[in-house]
Amino acid sequence: MYVAVKGGEKAIDNAHAWLAEERRGDTSVAELSVAQIREQLALAVNRVMAEGSLYDPDLAALAIKQSRGDLIEAIFLIRAYRTTLPRFGGSESVDTEKMACDRRVSATFKDAPGGQVLGPTFDYTHRLLDFKLAADGEAPQVQTADTPTGETPHIMSFLDRENLIQDEPAGPETPDDLTRAPLELPASRALRLQSLTRGDEGFILGMAYSTQRGYARNHAFVAELRIGAVPVEMDIPELGFAVDIGEVTLTECETVNQFQGSKTEPPQFTRGYGLVFGMTERKAISMALVDRALRWKELGEDNVGAPAQDEEFVLYHADNIQATGFLEHIKLPHYVDFQSELELIRKLRREAQAMQEAAE
Amino acid sequence: MAEMNDPNAARKTWMSLLAKSDAGVLADIWAKANILPDFRFLRAPEIGGVMVRGRAGAVGAAFNLGEMTVTRCSVTLGSGAVGHAYVQGRDKKKAEIAAQVDALMQTDLAAQVEATVLAPLRNIAETAKQARAAKAAATKVDFFTMVRGED
Known part of the structure; x- marks a missing residue:
């Protein structure tokens, strides 16, 4: 039960003024600009866009500044802003085959057409603190090479040709949207994917890791991980045809999972899918593993009672804004x-x- | 082939280019072009969101990935030509310029707009894309197999 109590206004105003001062920090240190955050803390910006579920790097950078670097608070700000926007429509489904790949690796085929392109990765670094970064801020010279011509086909299409990979069923062109209707169970795959892609990175990572450690193990290989820009196309109602309305950077992970067959399905490879705003590869891989674990029913697998197979458990606890809202309310006056x-x-x-x- | 026969192909191309352009760059190019058409708003610039969709497994059922910010605007020129813009981001000026360019491209000024606005914009976009692709290409792995001494 809540009873309105007056008397806190002055204390609250003063607390917020102090917050603003603390946010600025020591004024003898130069103030951080939103553009600096956008350019130099790009992966934090990407996370805020992915979990805030709104692609706008400037807004995400502003939210990070306002929240003093508390990313869940920043995501909260973005989610709140998002609700104020009129919805102009829904895009065509992005064609990730046409991605201008900054990075594209496969753990299953060494000589995949299009090749293994590492991109700007932390992989193979030694994870030693680089004290040079504390000293100077010069941008190093980057090597370039001749660009290959032709598309970079999805690795899955090769397995598909041999008929060794499970088909992806079609669905309605206008998918269910959990920002428009409350999430009800059982959830369609579209709703599961939407809730995973905006879910908390830490939670999805933990769930994915649990499947690797043996709770509903699904033997995932990363068939392909690609990061890059794709155009977003939308039908313009005034014109009656579709144009590109922008371009977003996405991370896509397709896993191929060993599958011995079930009561309903022949032995084949099955697939898990991750697609996330920005350069967010840990999240995309995690999403693919959890997506695959949640598909046990449609693949005729046994429910072994693992947390990652439990749709209600995963989907109702993945959203860090719902979670933190309920968790943090207990500190308010009761x-x-x-x-x-x-x-x-x-x-x-x-x-x-x-x-x-x-x-x- | 279908795309080549599309009567709207040219308009699609310029609208797409404008939508993806950087607001600051577009404003600079537009100012330099110094084309000042007489126009009025059919729809003043309006900021909103578009739900971006993906496909399960890249090929299957569509799902909602998240929204992006978009600004739209419609104008009509003195000549009667109508221009529309749906452009990425929250920059109202960008949408206003894009709608004017779309309208002008349907008039006698098309060649001038193409040369002074769209061509430089295309150039910048293409250069940026190429530069990124060239950096990515330099990180491509060239595998070679070591000969194993099994004799």
């Missing part, structure tokens, strides 16, 4: 609630004492 709890405990104490005295 004086009346607690008064009644206190009364109850005192009464039980008195009764217990009376019984004990009577027994003696």
Whole structure:
């Protein structure tokens, strides 16, 4: 129960003013600009866009500045802003085959057409602190090479040719949208993917890791991981045809999973899918593993009772804004609630004492 | 082939180019072009969101990936030509310029707009894309197999 209590206004105003001062920090240190955050903390910006579910690097950078680097707070700000935007429509499905790949690797085929392109990766670094970064800020010279011509086909299409990979069923062109209707179970794959792609990176990572450690193990290989820009096309109602309305950088992960066959399906490879805004490869790989684990029912697999197979558990706990909203509300005043709890405990104490005295 | 026969192909191309351009760069190029058409708004610039969709497994059922910010605007020129813009981001000026360019491209000024606005814009976009692709190409792995001494 909540009862309005007055008297906090002045304290609240002063607290927020102090917050603003602390946000700025020591004024003898140069202030951080939004453009600096956007350019130099790009992976934080990407995470805020992915989990805030709104692609706008400038807004995400602003949110990071405002939240003093608390990314969940920044995501909260973006989600709140998002609700104020009129929805102009939905895009055509992005064609990731046409991605201008900054990075594209396969753990299954060494000589895949298009090749293994490492891109700007942390992989193979030694994870030693680089004290040069504390000293100077010069951009190093980057090597270039002749650009290959032709597309970079999806690795999955090669397995598909041999008929060794499970088909992806078609679905409605306008998918269910959890920003428009509350999530109900059982959820369509479209809703599962939407909720995973905006879900908390840490939570999805933990769930994915649990499948690797043996809770609904699904033997995932990364058939392909690609990062790059894709155009976003939308039908323009005034014109009656589709044009590109922009370009987004995405990370896509396709896993291929060993599958011995089930009551309904022949032995084949099955697939998990991750697609996330920005350069967010840990999240995309995690998403693919969890997507695959959640597909046990449609593939006729056994439910072994693993957390990652439990749609309700995964989908209802993946959203860090819902989670933090409920979690953090318990620090707000609950004086009346607690008064009644206190009364109850005192009464039980008195009764217990009376019984004990009577027994003696 | 279908795309080549598309009567709207040219318009699609310029609208797409404008939508993806950097707001600051477009404003600079537009100012330099110094074309000042007489226009009025059919729809003043409006900021909104578009739900971006993907496909499960890249080929299967569509799903909602998340939204992106988009600004739209429609103008009409004194000549009656109508221009529309749906452009990425929240820059109202960008949408206003894009709508004017779209309208002008349907008039006698098309060649001038193409040469002074679209061509430089295309050039910048192409150069940026090439530069990135060239850096990616330099990180391509060239595998070679070591001869194993098994004799």
